[in-house]
Amino acid sequence: MSRVPLPYNPKILELFRNPKNAGKMDDATVSATAGSPTCGDMITIYLKIDEEKNVVEQASFESYGCAANIATASILTEMIKGKSLADAWKIGWKDVIKEVGGLPSVKFHCGILAAGALKRAIRQYYDKKGFTPEWLPKNLTTEEKHALEEEELAKIISKKMET
Amino acid sequence: MSFESVKDILKAHEGLKKEVYLDLENSSPVFPEVVEEMLPYFSLKSYGNPTITHKYGWEAYEVIMETSKLISSFIGASSPEEINFMNSEVEANNVALIGGVLANKGKGKKVIISNSEPVTIDLIAQMLSEKGFQVVKIPVDREGFVQQDKLLKSVDRDTILISIAMVNPEIGTIQPLKSIVEAVKDKNPNLIFHTDASDAYGKVDFNVKNLGIDLATISSYKIQGPRGVGVLYVREGVKVKRLIEGPLGTQQLWPGIENTPMIVGFRKASEICFKNFREDIWQMKYLRDKLIKGILEEVEDTILNGPYGDKRAPDNVNISFLHCEGESLTIELSLRGVYVSSGSACTRRMLQPSHILIAIGRKFEEAHGSILMKISRRHTEEDIDYVLTQLPEAVKRLRSISPV
Numbered sequence: 165m166s167r168v169p170l171p172y173n174p175k176i177l178e179l180f181r182n183p184k185n186a187g188k189m190d191d192a193t194v195s196a197t198a199g200s201p202t203c204g205d206m207i208t209i210y211l212k213i214d215e216e217k218n219v220v221e222q223a224s225f226e227s228y229g230c231a232a233n234i235a236t237a238s239i240l241t242e243m244i245k246g247k248s249l250a251d252a253w254k255i256g257w258k259d260v261i262k263e264v265g266g267l268p269s270v271k272f273h274c275g276i277l278a279a280g281a282l283k284r285a286i287r288q289y290y291d292k293k294g295f296t297p298e299w300l301p302k303n304l305t306t307e308e309k310h311a312l313e314e315e316e317l318a319k320i321i322s323k324k325m326e327t
Numbered sequence: 328m329s330f331e332s333v334k335d336i337l338k339a340h341e342g343l344k345k346e347v348y349l350d351l352e353n354s355s356p357v358f359p360e361v362v363e364e365m366l367p368y369f370s371l372k373s374y375g376n377p378t379i380t381h382k383y384g385w386e387a388y389e390v391i392m393e394t395s396k397l398i399s400s401f402i403g404a405s406s407p408e409e410i411n412f413m414n415s416e417v418e419a420n421n422v423a424l425i426g427g428v429l430a431n432k433g434k435g436k437k438v439i440i441s442n443s444e445p446v447t448i449d450l451i452a453q454m455l456s457e458k459g460f461q462v463v464k465i466p467v468d469r470e471g472f473v474q475q476d477k478l479l480k481s482v483d484r485d486t487i488l489i490s491i492a493m494v495n496p497e498i499g500t501i502q503p504l505k506s507i508v509e510a511v512k513d514k515n516p517n518l519i520f521h522t523d524a525s526d527a528y529g530k531v532d533f534n535v536k537n538l539g540i541d542l543a544t545i546s547s548y549k550i551q552g553p554r555g556v557g558v559l560y561v562r563e564g565v566k567v568k569r570l571i572e573g574p575l576g577t578q579q580l581w582p583g584i585e586n587t588p589m590i591v592g593f594r595k596a597s598e599i600c601f602k603n604f605r606e607d608i609w610q611m612k613y614l615r616d617k618l619i620k621g622i623l624e625e626v627e628d629t630i631l632n633g634p635y636g637d638k639r640a641p642d643n644v645n646i647s648f649l650h651c652e653g654e655s656l657t658i659e660l661s662l663r664g665v666y667v668s669s670g671s672a673c674t675r676r677m678l679q680p681s682h683i684l685i686a687i688g689r690k691f692e693e694a695h696g697s698i699l700m701k702i703s704r705r706h707t708e709e710d711i712d713y714v715l716t717q718l719p720e721a722v723k724r725l726r727s728i729s730p731v
Contacts, residue, residue: 171331174332177336187727187728202691203672204652204672204695205652206731227728227729228729228730230652230655231654233655234728318691325685325690325691
């Protein structure tokens with residue numbers, strides 16, 4: 165693979181320097197993580213949900229990873245604030261990348277992890293409630309599958325390193 | 328995502344009060360005296376082709392021969408003919424390994440390197456293995472020293488060439504090359520021993536005769552000479568095949584018109600490095616240890632990669648910052664005027680983090696958070712103090728938003 169510099173756009177740079185909604189949320193209704201430190205990128209999304217209306221009241225994130233990782237996680241928390249869970253679910257990785265002003269293809273997985281963490285959080289919320297809305301698919305989405313694959317890879321690497 | 332974005336990133340760096348460039352691993356500022364020395368050679372003197380019989384050709388011939396002589400004296404070579412100028416250390420490594428095995432194919436099929444060689448050596452070895460040579464990689468210990476018992480066990484009559492870098496470019500381990508060369512040659516006197524000495528030349532005692540080395544690569548940019556020139560030392564009598572064809576001039580292993588200004592620049596940089604060698608090294612070690620100590624004391628959850636003290640190159644600082652990813656850290660530090668590189672998979676644009684850090688037993692997450700810094704002869708105590716104010720804050724900010 166060739167090594168090109170990453171010309172991060174101004175929006176990513178700004179979100180890297182001054183991320184919005186960064187940090188752990190202590191009174192979150194639900195939180196979920198995607199990725200692993202072994203692979204070098206990991207995102208946790210925290211949601212505070214209005215449980216009567218099923219609307220995202222507050223969202224925050226934590227990120228271990230590159231500048232694109234921090235920026236995509238941050239922008240996603242902005243995108244979902246005030247949205248119903250049904251609408252938040254519709255946000256795919258391509259929407260995140262578009263919102264952040266574009267990413268080089270080697271960084272697409274950052275957007276995928278962000279959207280994956282969000283989808284996991286929403287799933288968890290309904291799991292806890294013991295109720296599955298019609299719009300929530302049984303099968304894993306692209307983003308959730310990708311996150312799972314990366315985590316499986318991380319496990320294999322860690323195991324290999326121990327031996 | 329476009330090239331235009333780079334302009335915005337650069338704009339974000341405006342107004343920096345101080346800058347400290349520590350990425351001498353990947354490129355370096357050329358000493359100003361070197362640039363000054365080079366300039367007349369472009370269009371005022373010695374610009375002829377050194378193989379042609381006229382004044383400007385003879386001038387070029389003279390300066391190239393003088394430089395060969397000087398460099399051969401710096402590395403303890405027997406004659407200036409053993410110095411071969413090329414376009415880079417990458418090229419010199421290619422000619423050494425590929426040219427070395429091609430010229431000695433009849434002697435066997437085995438090539439031995441360590442598992443923490445410079446990336447170029449690793450990639451060439453991979454290529455040789457694809458071409459049918461048997462490549463063996465010897466493991467290193469937790470400080471990066473080659474496991475000599477395993478190396479010796481692997482050397483046999485079929486071994487054509489061994490390549491082990493004198494100084495590891497990433498973690499600064501100084502190999503006890505003399506005893507290694509003696510031991511392997513004792514087992515097979517016919518094998519060729521190559522070392523990538525790019526991080527040794529001008530930084531540690533390096534004498535090809537004392538070490539008993541056959542081939543050695545030397546880099547110009549790593550001593551703040553110009554990029555675009557490198558040297559392959561070839562001991563007299565050692566056969567190496569030329570890889571590029573073309574009209575030969577003064578150089579037996581490199582066809583083309585000699586790049587006299589670059590060669591002159593390399594000579595000047597070498598002179599600067601060897602003028603006050605002991606004092607320079609003492610000062611670099613002092614700054615190195617101040618930086619290492621400052622970081623390990625100031626920042627929690629840090630690991631030094633590579634050995635301590637005299638077994639470590641005088642310029643090398645490599646530290647893993649846990650719960651922190653390297654690419655983010657290089658950007659955060661850049662915006663603060665501190666320029667470094669990382670062994671993280673992200674900054675390398677490769678899928679895996681530094682193979683050298685993995686070879687010394689670092690976990691992937693430890694390698695992802697590694698930062699490589701190199702002290703130059705021109706760094707001052709104020710530079711290091713500045714880095715020690717910026718680095719802890721950069722790490723603190725990134726850790727504050729990290730889930731791990």
